[in-house]
Amino acid sequence: MSIHTDTGTTAVGAERAALGRGPVAGPKRPRTFCEAFQRAAAVAPDAVALRTVGGTRTLSWREYADEVRGVAAGLSALGVGRGDTVALMMANRMEFYPLEVGAQHLGAASFSVYNTSSAEQLAHVLTNAGAKVVVCEAQYVDRVRRSGAPVEHVVCVDGAPEGTITVEELVGRGSPGFDFDAAWRAVEPDDVLTLIYTSGTTGEPKGVEMTHENLLFEVFAVTDVLPVEFGDRITSFLPSAHIADRVFCLYLHEVLGTQITVVPDARQIAAALADCRPTIWGAVPRVWEKLRAGVEAAVAAEPDEARRQGLAWALGVAARKAEAGLTGVELSAEQRAEYAKADELVLSGLRARVGLDRLRWAVSGAAPIPKEVLAFFSGLGVPITELWGMSELSCVASVVSPAEHRLGTVGRLVTGMEGRIAQDGELLVRGPLVMKGYRGEPAKTAEAVDGDGWLHTGDVVTMDDDGFLTIVDRKKELIINAAGKNMSPAHIENVMKAACPLIGGIATIGDRRPYNTALVVLDAETAATYAARHALPDASAATLAAEADVIRRIRAGVAEGNDRLSRTEQVKRFRILPTFWEPGGDELTPTSKLRRKPVAEKYAAEIEALYSDAPGAGTYEPEAPLAPVPASATR
Numbered sequence: 033m034s035i036h037t038d039t040g041t042t043a044v045g046a047e048r049a050a051l052g053r054g055p056v057a058g059p060k061r062p063r064t065f066c067e068a069f070q071r072a073a074a075v076a077p078d079a080v081a082l083r084t085v086g087g088t089r090t091l092s093w094r095e096y097a098d099e100v101r102g103v104a105a106g107l108s109a110l111g112v113g114r115g116d117t118v119a120l121m122m123a124n125r126m127e128f129y130p131l132e133v134g135a136q137h138l139g140a141a142s143f144s145v146y147n148t149s150s151a152e153q154l155a156h157v158l159t160n161a162g163a164k165v166v167v168c169e170a171q172y173v174d175r176v177r178r179s180g181a182p183v184e185h186v187v188c189v190d191g192a193p194e195g196t197i198t199v200e201e202l203v204g205r206g207s208p209g210f211d212f213d214a215a216w217r218a219v220e221p222d223d224v225l226t227l228i229y230t231s232g233t234t235g236e237p238k239g240v241e242m243t244h245e246n247l248l249f250e251v252f253a254v255t256d257v258l259p260v261e262f263g264d265r266i267t268s269f270l271p272s273a274h275i276a277d278r279v280f281c282l283y284l285h286e287v288l289g290t291q292i293t294v295v296p297d298a299r300q301i302a303a304a305l306a307d308c309r310p311t312i313w314g315a316v317p318r319v320w321e322k323l324r325a326g327v328e329a330a331v332a333a334e335p336d337e338a339r340r341q342g343l344a345w346a347l348g349v350a351a352r353k354a355e356a357g358l359t360g361v362e363l364s365a366e367q368r369a370e371y372a373k374a375d376e377l378v379l380s381g382l383r384a385r386v387g388l389d390r391l392r393w394a395v396s397g398a399a400p401i402p403k404e405v406l407a408f409f410s411g412l413g414v415p416i417t418e419l420w421g422m423s424e425l426s427c428v429a430s431v432v433s434p435a436e437h438r439l440g441t442v443g444r445l446v447t448g449m450e451g452r453i454a455q456d457g458e459l460l461v462r463g464p465l466v467m468k469g470y471r472g473e474p475a476k477t478a479e480a481v482d483g484d485g486w487l488h489t490g491d492v493v494t495m496d497d498d499g500f501l502t503i504v505d506r507k508k509e510l511i512i513n514a515a516g517k518n519m520s521p522a523h524i525e526n527v528m529k530a531a532c533p534l535i536g537g538i539a540t541i542g543d544r545r546p547y548n549t550a551l552v553v554l555d556a557e558t559a560a561t562y563a564a565r566h567a568l569p570d571a572s573a574a575t576l577a578a579e580a581d582v583i584r585r586i587r588a589g590v591a592e593g594n595d596r597l598s599r600t601e602q603v604k605r606f607r608i609l610p611t612f613w614e615p616g617g618d619e620l621t622p623t624s625k626l627r628r629k630p631v632a633e634k635y636a637a638e639i640e641a642l643y644s645d646a647p648g649a650g651t652y653e654p655e656a657p658l659a660p661v662p663a664s665a666t667r
Contacts, residue, residue, distance in 0.1 A: 035666055061252065065225060065286050066137050066216035071098040072289040075262055082126045082283075085304045089124055093289070096133075099618055100283030104135025104201075107208025110165060110185050114218060117161045117227070121145040121168035121176070123296040124268045124277075127189045127199065131167050132272075133286065134158035136225065137216040141241075143227040146171065149614025153237075154179035158237050160472055161227055165447050167420040170196075173347060184271050206344040213629075221245040228275045228423040231235030239421045249464040250279060250426040251287045251445035257431050258393050258417070262289035264311045265390075267304050269295035271622065299557070302326060312393050317401035317526075318624060320416065324408050324535045325558065327386060343365050344379035350411030357439065375512050379413050388414050391432050392562060395419050399625070400503060400522050402530035410439075418442045421501060424480060426465040426485055428499050441500040456508050469654040509628060511542045519621060521628075524548065527596050528603070532589020533558050534582060537613040537620070538605065539631050549642035550606040551635055552586060553613050557578035575609035581606065583652060591654035605642045607650055609635070 062068040073081075077094035084090075091099070091356070112118060118135040120142065128144075128286050135142035145157060145166075158166065158181035166176050166183050168190035176183065188196040197205075208579035225406075227238035250552060268281035285292055293308040295301060301319065309520045331347060332338040353371050356363050383389040394409070397419045419431035422441035430441035445451050449463035462485045469477035481487050492504040504510075506519035512518055528550070529535050536555025542548035554576055562573035568579065576582050586608060594602040613619040619631050632639065641651055 038064065039492070049490050054433050061248065062287070063248075064216075064223070065133075065248070065283065067218050067522050068248070068287040069100070069133055069136075071090070071214070072095075072262070072286060075289055079289075080291055081265060081289075082294065083130055085300065085307050086564070087307075091125060091129075096130060099130035099203075099330065100134045100137060102203040102206060104132050104137040104212055105131045105210040106202035106204070107135055107138055107140070107217065108210055109205040109207060110202070111165055112140050112493055114223065116164045116224055119145055119158055119163040119166045120272065121147060121162060121166065122150075122189055122272075123147065123169065124270075124272065124294045125189070126294055128272060128294075129282070129292070130283075131199070132282065133191070137212070137219070139219040139223050139226040141226055143229075143277075144271065145229075146271055146273045146616060146622035148614075148622055149175075150174050151178040151180075153354060155181050156236055156247065157229055157239070158183060169333055169334040178656050194335065195344075209616075219244065220643075221248070224466075224468060226278065228278070229273070230423060238473060238476060238485055241468040242423075242466055244427045246465060247279070247283050248287070248466065249448065251283050253448060254428050254431065255280070257283070257433055257443075258312070258395070260284055260288045260290060260312060264290045265293065265308055266290055266310050266312050267293045267301065267308050269298045269301050269304065270316070271566035272623065275427045276316075280312075285556045286618075297441055301385075307387070309387050309390045311390050311392055313388070313391055315396060316624065317396055317405065320396055320401060320405050320409065321529065321533075322555075322557065323386065324405055327382065327412070329561070330385075342378055344380070346374040346382070347411075349374040350379060350413075351408075352411075353405035355408055375413055383413055384499070387463065388412075393417060397421065397428070397442075400526050401525070402526045404530045406439055407607075412522045419499065421465075422489060422491075424467045425461060425489075426467070429461055429465055432500075437573055441496075441502050444499040445500065445501075445602045450643075452486065453493060453495060455502065456507070457475050457494070459489045459491050459493045459501070460486040461489060462486045495654065509542065511548070511601065513542050513545055513547070519548070524550075524593075524597060525626075528552075528593040530589060531593040531596070532586055534562065534585055535589060537626070537629065539619075539635075541632070541642065545643065547604045548600075548602065549639070550590075550603045550607050551631065551638060552590075552608050553611060554582070554608070555620075556612045556614075559612075572639045573612050577608040577610040584655075587652055594654055603634050603654065605647060605651055605653055607638050607642060607652070609638070 038550055046474040062071060064626055065088040073093045073096060078092050081093045081096045081207060083090040096504060118140050120128060120132060132142050154176060158179060163183055165185045166178060167189060170188050170193055173188060173193045174185060176186060186196045187199060187202050190196050193284055219246045224241045225243055225247055226242055228240045230240060266281055268277055270277035272278060280290055284290055293304060295304040312457060319442060331343040334343055349371050352367065353363060391414060394414055394416045396416050401418060406416050415434045417431060417434050417437045420430050429449060430443045430445050449461060450557045452460045454460060466481060466487045472481045485529060490507050492507050494502045494504060505522050509521060510518050511521050524540045525538045528538050533550055534554055537553040539551045540548055541550060555574055558573040559576050566576060590603055590606060616622045618634055
């Protein structure tokens with residue numbers, strides 16, 4: 033089965049055209065991100081380009097461009113030039129942008145390292161990348177040094193540990209005779225712009241090389257579907273080592289002049305949304321799930337009885353609209369009128385309270401999102417478009433506009449890309465988004481991209497007659513039970529998390545087994561709220577995992593989830609682990625993907641206990657509650 037997309041043209045306004053916005057192959061398109069940034073910075077030099085939450089610090093495009101020039105001169109004085117590599121390791125902060133973009137203007141490949149990386153992991157990544165300079169926060173300097181990577185210089189953004197260079201000193205080293213314009217104009221489209229290191233679920237992370245050409249194509253392909261204007265607002269809260277943050281909060285920003293609000297701690301995202309009031313925004317599924325839980329908890333905690341009833345009524349109306357969207361049933365004229373009234377009186381205010389009232393589009397990606405979450409926000413008046421991609425495809429490879437989106441699908445391949453579904457269901461993709469290769473690993477590159485240029489994605493998909501793709505699961509992660517039945521563990525896990533907000537992580541077990549079981553961990557934030565509300569002595573995972581009411585609610589949640597699954601997919605037994613799983617730990621990658629093999633090895637004893645003929649303490653079976661469990665009680 034083949035999937036083809038045609039390169040087309042789109043009418044654009046003068047301002048967009050000036051920034052290169054328009055047809056993917058249009059004549060106004062900049063050749064490099066250096067050229068794109070220079071154009072964007074000149075549109076409205078006094079406009080705010082970067083800001084912190086609350087606007088306590090801002091940087092105009094004029095100031096930003098001056099800092100980029102200074103950083104480029106300073107890095108050049110350190111010997112950085114075209115083809116070299118600069119690594120950055122820091123929280124989401126304003127300083128990142130001039131440092132990153134300054135390196136780009138020398139033709140260097142600038143990339144970010146996950147802050148959770150150990151010294152051993154840094155040794156591999158920095159050595160493989162050939163990083164000449166590391167720019168980091170003071171707290172990471174010792175870790176960088178302990179890695180033993182052959183780094184020539186360490187630049188510190190928030191202090192001056194011995195042997196490091198401050199940003200001020202870096203800029204001060206720049207030569208007055210440095211020819212900034214000549215440096216950035218010498219950069220070529222096929223130069224490597226950045227490296228994205230894969231999650232490392234199956235071994236050492238591989239460095240995905242992406243060129244200016246790759247990522248410029250990405251920006252224009254995505255924004256032909258999801259339009260972006262100069263001054264559009266978005267928050268940066270995912271790690272900058274995550275390809276999604278780079279595309280949506282760095283590369284779109286450089287090309288189209290968006291305004292970025294930096295959020296140094298992802299736990300502050302709710303406050304940041306209310307402050308920023310983004311016009312475009314995206315998040316991974318877990319963030320959308322938590323925002324939903326927060327809205328429901330706020331409604332349940334409303335102290336004024338009349339207001340609480342009004343909010344509950346409006347959410348009920350929204351839920352009916354969402355259910356109609358899921359089932360494809362048309363609302364009656366009376367129901368449509370009731371929804372319009374609920375939207376005018378309540379839902380519009382609720383969107384404003386959350387900070388989502390100015391959104392033109394919202395997206396979810398990086399993992400499957402439960403349909404119930406998509407439906408909830410659709411009912412709230414915030415339709416979310418699911419998209420799909422991977423680092424090897426420059427981030428987004430399939431997406432459609434919110435108006436075209438179909439629940440459960442990830443849209444169609446973007447213009448200019450072609451796809452093919454292999455006999456085993458794996459999606460193969462070819463076109464300008466395919467990476468240059470894995471850094472220093474030609475054999476692994478050849479395994480991923482065949483001689484005809486097809487990238488073997490590893491994702492099993494289905495496609496409808498209109499070209500809309502549905503992701504089944506990772507090819508290597510499908511469960512085949514003892515009876516030969518194929519199942520998607522990610523689907524089962526999403527259903528369970530949607531059914532019970534206390535569940536923060538879950539690993540479905542069942543490959544070559546007679547039935548499915550699961551390891552469950554609690555969500556740290558929801559658990560802390562629960563502990564406070566129920567006056568528990570502490571909010572530790574160990575205390576909560578043994579709490580009778582928590583166990584009862586999770587048993588009920590798993591039972592509810594089972595009702596939404598086929599008999600073969602259902603979870604028959606589970607254990608609640610006395611721990612929290614954190615990104616970058618043994619169980620989760622820095623991008624929160626489940627490390628299934630390490631989980632299976634680490635918890636081998638617990639897994640075997642789930643299949644024991646006489647399961648002992650700590651092994652539970654699903655059990656529906658005698659009475660409905662109020663959603664607010666789990667918050």
